[in-house]
Amino acid sequence: MSAGDRNSVCEALRLRSGHVLEQLHGNAGFTALPILHYELPSVPAQGGGSHVLKGSPLPHWLQLMVDSLPALLLAGLTFTVPLTLLSFTLGLLLGLVTAIVRLFAPAPLVAIARLYVWVIRGTPLLVQLFVIFYGLPSLGILLDAFPAALIGFTLNIGAYSSEIIRAVISSVPRGQWEAAYSIGMSWPQAMRRTILPQAGRVAVPPLSNTFISLVKDTSLAAAITVPELFQTAQRIVATTYEPLILYIEAALIYLAMSSVLSVLQVKLESRFARYGGFLEARA
């Protein structure tokens, strides 16, 4: 590591730890948040938390919600949604690999997979994010906030979903493997064509749980400076001093996103249900 590198790492560390301190202090009074001054487009800050707009037909709280909505939605669309979709997709792949390793791989690989699941499930997600974003620079690994969050959430989804995937793969009766082999399929063909489609159906409800949790958990990325939905709400609160209104608004947006996913879950389940009570078909 060159001196220049070390300097930049030190600088990053200083910046990041400074940020943590501010964040910790900031939580006490919403005033010292480490943010740039955030101006709402149409609400001139008047201090003291009062933003009465002259001539506005809407009550103050609703006007504030309407005014902050574009900023929150934009943050949701540009950070929360991509972070959720990317880390869920990558996490599912990681979970699938981990589950297959735990079910079918030789003992040393199984041990590695178990260690991974044990560590990730046994430590708080927020702590993991801090280790990746604030901790790794000490080792010379300096990640931007978004990739750091993406890695943290992917590792997390990978560990949790691997347990679900492992369970649903083992829930497919042995006879289905044998039927697949008996018509000449190889292991990968049997897995892809016969086992996973059946396991997938059983996995929809538990994986939906994981997905919906993830949507809400992405708000933790605010703590490592990702300007996602919740952090944007925090920033607006810092200038408007309206925590109740803004945080309820943020909560409602999360609720809306989760609701969309619940609807998708129902759709997916009914699509899988078209082949009927397949438990009887296995009897």
Place this chain on the structure above:
Amino acid sequence: MIELSHIVKRFGTHTVLNDISVTLAEGTVSALVGPSGGGKSTLLRCVNLLEIPTSGTIRLGDERLEFTPDRKVGWQAIQKLRRQTGMVFQNFQLFPHQTAIGNVMEGLVTVLKWPAARARARALELLEKVGMAHKAEAWPATLSGGQQQRVAIARALAPSPRVLLCDEPTSALDPELAEEVVEVLSRLAREGTTMIMATHDLRLASRVADHVIFLDGGVVVESGPPKTIFSTPERERTKRFIASLSAPMSYEI
């Protein structure tokens, strides 16, 4: 020619098959009968290598595979032998997420890489043969046991295997539904399909088989034409087993 020589299968210290040698001519139907745990199912599953014999030799047409306890058989060799067989299971084991015709097409499309249209035509032909063409688009869960088993027979026959293996094909069915399946299997037998079946069903064995092999304790106790084995068995063990079968002696149908 299907030749099993000196087949031994052990699970741990338990010997399930103890030096079994049988030779079956192509175009004939052989029934493996005997008490549960006697090894008939294991022997059948050794033919398509769902169980790998501990030692012995299997010859299927031109393929010959030798097993020894200290050497693992390669995947390629297993596939080569297995692809000459088709199997029908006691519990049908249709793929529940595919329609009847989808089940029959699966091996052709996924394994043999046939174009879908050609596979569909072949599948429909086979469903016709087992009397299930009218249910081609049905999900397995909506079919009766007998119907499911007939679809399963069509699925097993799709890649034109050299031998059809049937593991208790009628045991999960009531007598009426079993009759549908016996009907289909005896028609296949008349057409010259080579079959080996493990069964308790005397009706099936007596109507379909040319050759009966009585297995107990992992060895062949007695073998011969069904009439001889079922009506005038030589060995005491065979007599006791045949007498214990509650089904009427319906050999002379």
